[in-house]
Amino acid sequence: xxxxxxxxxxxxxxxxxxxxxxxxxxxxxxxxxxxxxxxxxxxxxxxxxxxxxxxxxxxxxxxxxxxxxxxxxxxxxxxxxxxxxxxxxxxxxxxxxxxxxxxxxxxxxxxxxxxxxxxxxxxxxxxxxxxxxxxxxxxxxxxxxxxxxxxxxxxxxxxxxxxxxxxxxxxxxxxxxxxxxxxxxxxxxxxxxxxxxxxxxxxxxxxxxxxxxxxxxxxxxxxxxxxxxxxxxxxxxxxxxxxxxxxxxxxxxxxxxxxxxxxxxxxxxxxxxxxxxxxxxxxxxxxxxxxxxxxxxxxxxxxxxxxxxxxxxxxxxxxxxxxxxxxxxxxxxxxxxxxxxxxxxxxxxxxxxxxxxxxxxxxxxxxxxxxxxxxxxxxxxxxxxxxxxxxxxxxxxxxxxxxxxxxxxxxxxxxxxxxxxxxxxxxxxxxxxxxxxxxxxxxxxxxxxxxxxxxxxxxxxxxxxxxxxxx
Ligand SMILES: [Zn+2]
Numbered sequence: 001x002x003x004x005x006x007x008x009x010x011x012x013x014x015x016x017x018x019x020x021x022x023x024x025x026x027x028x029x030x031x032x033x034x035x036x037x038x039x040x041x042x043x044x045x046x047x048x049x050x051x052x053x054x055x056x057x058x059x060x061x062x063x064x065x066x067x068x069x070x071x072x073x074x075x076x077x078x079x080x081x082x083x084x085x086x087x088x089x090x091x092x093x094x095x096x097x098x099x100x101x102x103x104x105x106x107x108x109x110x111x112x113x114x115x116x117x118x119x120x121x122x123x124x125x126x127x128x129x130x131x132x133x134x135x136x137x138x139x140x141x142x143x144x145x146x147x148x149x150x151x152x153x154x155x156x157x158x159x160x161x162x163x164x165x166x167x168x169x170x171x172x173x174x175x176x177x178x179x180x181x182x183x184x185x186x187x188x189x190x191x192x193x194x195x196x197x198x199x200x201x202x203x204x205x206x207x208x209x210x211x212x213x214x215x216x217x218x219x220x221x222x223x224x225x226x227x228x229x230x231x232x233x234x235x236x237x238x239x240x241x242x243x244x245x246x247x248x249x250x251x252x253x254x255x256x257x258x259x260x261x262x263x264x265x266x267x268x269x270x271x272x273x274x275x276x277x278x279x280x281x282x283x284x285x286x287x288x289x290x291x292x293x294x295x296x297x298x299x300x301x302x303x304x305x306x307x308x309x310x311x312x313x314x315x316x317x318x319x320x321x322x323x324x325x326x327x328x329x330x331x332x333x334x335x336x337x338x339x340x341x342x343x344x345x346x347x348x349x350x351x352x353x354x355x356x357x358x359x360x361x362x363x364x365x366x367x368x369x370x371x372x373x374x375x376x377x378x379x380x381x382x383x384x385x386x387x388x389x390x391x392x393x394x395x396x397x398x399x400x401x402x403x404x405x406x407x408x409x410x411x412x413x414x415x416x417x418x419x420x421x422x423x424x425x426x427x428x429x430x431x432x433x434x435x436x437x438x439x440x441x442x443x444x445x446x447x448x449x450x451x452x453x454x455x456x457x458x459x460x461x462x463x464x465x466x467x468x469x470x471x
Pocket of ligand 1: 109
């Protein structure tokens with residue numbers, strides 16, 4: 001008899017698919033069902049597309065059923081039409097301030113790409129269902145936090161349209177704004193043909209600001225934005241003249257590892273077709289977390305395509321052995337692995353509030369105006385900020401993105417192609433404060449990918465426990 005075994009403890013990145021099947025006599029690892037042996041049903045059991053009410057009700061229900069595992073979140077900005085945008089966070093002991101790295105996963109920037117919301121939601125169910133019983137999922141939820149926003153563009157989704165409603169109070173007769181052309185990094189470029197749908201300004205749209213806020217206040221070491229269709233895995237650059245990402249080697253290795261699971265074609269986004277203003281380029285150049293667009297499904301239509309949604313996720317039927325769920329698991333393994341990000345360790349007084357911040361400008365492209373005129377690039381002030389409360393024993397381990405930042409191709413002077421290995425040796429500013437906010441010590445922490453730095457907060461310790469105003 002042949003059994004499949006979990007590759008969890010070994011790390012799935014390095015294992016080819018064939019290695020996942022071993023004979024009974026060799027295995028001591030946990031025995032789990034392979035994708036094809038798992039019941040050919042989605043984790044939630046759904047067989048039809050969700051409505052926005054379904055998404056919202058299900059996320060609320062999951063958080064109520066699993067209060068230690070699922071936290072319901074409301075994003076800070078309502079849509080242009082005044083709708084709330086919701087998400088959930090999933091990890092063991094979800095309400096703790098824990099310093100875990102984050103996988104951020106989204107669906108439906110484009111409101112007519114329904115499968116992108118379904119796969120996002122199903123992966124959330126998958127982790128919740130398996131949090132205690134699957135060894136790999138259990139371990140990963142000890143190591144990482146996963147944030148899900150299945151429907152980013154709620155206004156577009158409720159009218160089954162790619163774009164949001166834009167500035168008009170009603171969507172009727174309004175072309176809307178493509179919120180996946182509205183991210184500020186490289187915005188306004190004359191690449192591609194998106195000048196009309198990019199929105200009135202860089203990062204002008206509340207739906208985009210929601211995701212920017214999530215990304216800049218969490219340490220998202222991997223970001224996946226799900227779209228349809230074409231079975232591709234897209235990474236920077238969005239336009240060829242921007243050049244390869246400084247982390248192209250890591251990017252292409254992770255792409256290959258994910259593609260080995262779902263059978264999709266990995267490529268640099270600009271070699272599919274050129275755009276700017278999409279999520280992953282902005283998020284990568286702002287945070288250095290690796291951002292990807294997953295173009296799931298081969299079929300773009302939402303008519304009678306739910307069987308394909310199921311098969312694409314599970315790796316059954318026409319996609320036998322090519323499971324997008326397994327590609328998501330590879331992404332989660334990478335998000336959790338300190339080799340792919342940075343670690344700040346130290347000791348601080350119990351209850352002290354630690355904060356890391358960075359401030360810098362990113363830039364738009366030279367901005368294409370009507371008549372072909374190019375206006376100068378605009379600065380995009382960028383502020384990253386995360387906090388952590390020191391635990392009872394004071395020892396903290398904080399998984400963060402590197403302080404060392406990729407050199408962006410979009411500059412005050414126009415587009416200058418970057419390439420592998422081009423980084424800015426910047427630091428995080430780490431403060432140690434009382435709960436009242438009174439800062440007791442400030443240190444600069446320079447840390448690169450795969451590195452760990454130990455910080456000593458002697459001054460904070462002395463002052464926190466000594467005389468002075470208490471929080
Ligand atoms: Zn899309």
